[in-house]
Each structure stands twice: as C-alpha cells, then as structure tokens.
Amino acid sequence: MSLSLIVGLMVKLLMFLLLIFAGVMVRQENLMDRVVNLPMGHSLRILVWVFLLMTFILTAIVVVA
Amino acid sequence: MPEIFDASKKPKRVPAGVDRLVKSGKYKNHWGSLVVAPERVRFESQNDGEDIIMLGRRHFITNIGWIALICFAFFVPFFWNEFPLISDVNDNVHLSMTILWYTALVFYGLMSFLLWFYNVYIVTDERLIDVDFFGVLYKNINVTQIRKVEDVNYSQRGIWSSLFNYGDVVIQTASEQRSDEVFGTGGEASPFTFEAVGNPNEVVRIISELMEQEEEEEYEGRIR
Numbered sequence: 001m002s003l004s005l006i007v008g009l010m011v012k013l014l015m016f017l018l019l020i021f022a023g024v025m026v027r028q029e030n031l032m033d034r035v036v037n038l039p040m041g042h043s044l045r046i047l048v049w050v051f052l053l054m055t056f057i058l059t060a061i062v063v064v065a
Numbered sequence: 066m067p068e069i070f071d072a073s074k075k076p077k078r079v080p081a082g083v084d085r086l087v088k089s090g091k092y093k094n095h096w097g098s099l100v101v102a103p104e105r106v107r108f109e110s111q112n113d114g115e116d117i118i119m120l121g122r123r124h125f126i127t128n129i130g131w132i133a134l135i136c137f138a139f140f141v142p143f144f145w146n147e148f149p150l151i152s153d154v155n156d157n158v159h160l161s162m163t164i165l166w167y168t169a170l171v172f173y174g175l176m177s178f179l180l181w182f183y184n185v186y187i188v189t190d191e192r193l194i195d196v197d198f199f200g201v202l203y204k205n206i207n208v209t210q211i212r213k214v215e216d217v218n219y220s221q222r223g224i225w226s227s228l229f230n231y232g233d234v235v236i237q238t239a240s241e242q243r244s245d246e247v248f249g250t251g252g253e254a255s256p257f258t259f260e261a262v263g264n265p266n267e268v269v270r271i272i273s274e275l276m277e278q279e280e281e282e283e284y285e286g287r288i289r
Contacts, residue, residue: 003150003153003154004153004154004155004157004158007151007154007158007162008154008157008158008161011158011161011162011165012161014165014169015161015164015165015168018165018168018169018172021172022172024202025172025175025176025179028179028198028202029179031204032179032183032198032204033183034109035108035109035183035196035204035206036106036108036109036183036185036187036196037106037107037108038095038106038182038183039095039104039105039106040095040096044179044182047175048175048179051171051172051175054168055168055172058164058168061164062161062164062165065157065160065161
C-alpha cells in the first residue's frame, strides 16, 4: 500500500467525521437559540447551515477525487 | 368586594443604575460583553412580565487565543512540503488535505464563536440565569432568585483584565454548591460565576441594587 493511498483514506474518513460534527453543530446552534433567543440568532442559523452544506459538497469532492 | 389596594399591581421600579446606563446609551450593542435592557431578547424559561435587565458574556478579548491559533493555522498548508512524509504524497491527496484543513479550521472558528456568543448570563428583575455550553454536546443552566443572593463580589486578575476592564463576578447564594462538584465544570468559585464579564463593577452594582429592591418589595409584601 502506498503512502498516498493511506493518507487519502484517512483524509476521506476525517472529512466524514467533520460532516457529522457540522451536523451536530447545526443541532447545537438550534438548541442554543432556543435557550437564549437573541436577535442575530437567525443569521447564525443560516451561517451554520451554509457551513454544513459546504462541508457536504467538499466531502463529496474529496471522496470522489 | 371591590379591590381597594393590591400591592402586587404596583408598577415595577427600575434600579437607578440601570436607568443611568440606559440613558448613557453605551451598552446597547448585542455583540458586546454587557448589554443593558436588551431588546428582542428572550430566554427559554422566561416568565410573563419578567424583564431582562442585563445580558452579558465573556469579554471579546478573551477570544484572542483561538483567533490567534486560526491565524497561525491558516498558513500551515503553505508549508506542507516541509513536513516529512507529507511531501511524499501525490498532488491529489495534497489538495484533499488542504480542503480538510481549512474546513476543520472554519469548523473550529465557528464553534468557538458560537460557544462565546451563547455562553451568556442574564439578570432579570426576578432571577439570575447563567447559561454555560461546553463543547457541542453539553449545557449547564443555573437559575436563582435574586432574593436568595447573599453576597456579590468581583475580581480582576492580570494585566489584560485591568487593561480591558473585565473580571469574574461571583454570586453567593443561600444554597451554595460548587458547580464542579456536581457538573464537573472545573473549579468555578460558585455556580453563579460570571467569568470575564465586561465592566464587572457595573454588573455588581446593578445586582446589588436589585437585591436592595427585592428586600424592599419583600418588606412591602410585593413578592411575586
């Protein structure tokens, strides 16, 4: 097995892990916003959703590449 | 029987300190460390007619650690080839590693920001609420009535806290219980420790005024 293959596999696994964490962050932001409802909470929710979407696309790119 | 007098229907009195701070217009920014009489803010267990007097969080300067770390980490991929082993992988894997690195960096920055932004303390005309989030999976919310507060003090330690005027406000309540004994939150002096809050002198003054007001109301029999 070449080094590139092993590192590539690890990167793909870590991207998946990051995608899961991004999902958890979206959920957590939702809970935080429910506990303390601040005026800019809506903007932050959009921000974390955009990040989740971006992570999803990047994970797909990394896995396919 | 006609109602002659109902003490509970007396209009609420705003502490003089709060009134002064509202008039000064200095503490209105929702991103700030101290927001006095914030508008359009609600919290989970807020009662009807309960007004938020003050909302605060850690001083922004306390974020300098993770911001500096991100700034440093931003440049690491520029030097991939300097690291042993990493220089041996092909360009495709290099690109994947760079994507992973920057995505993780954005995740870390976002999470740190959210934890700073939502770790707040709230002072209402009836209660004190300390909302603590630890990481992405754990939260700890302490609530106490103002009439149960026995003592309030603050401490400023170090150059940064003196320079940027922030400090720890420690509130002792009747049912004292160290938070780390129960929740494992790590050595706070009291469950109600507002850590690194901006303008701790104003926070202590307002809580003291609320305590005095609560005592007067108790004496007059107007406790809700």
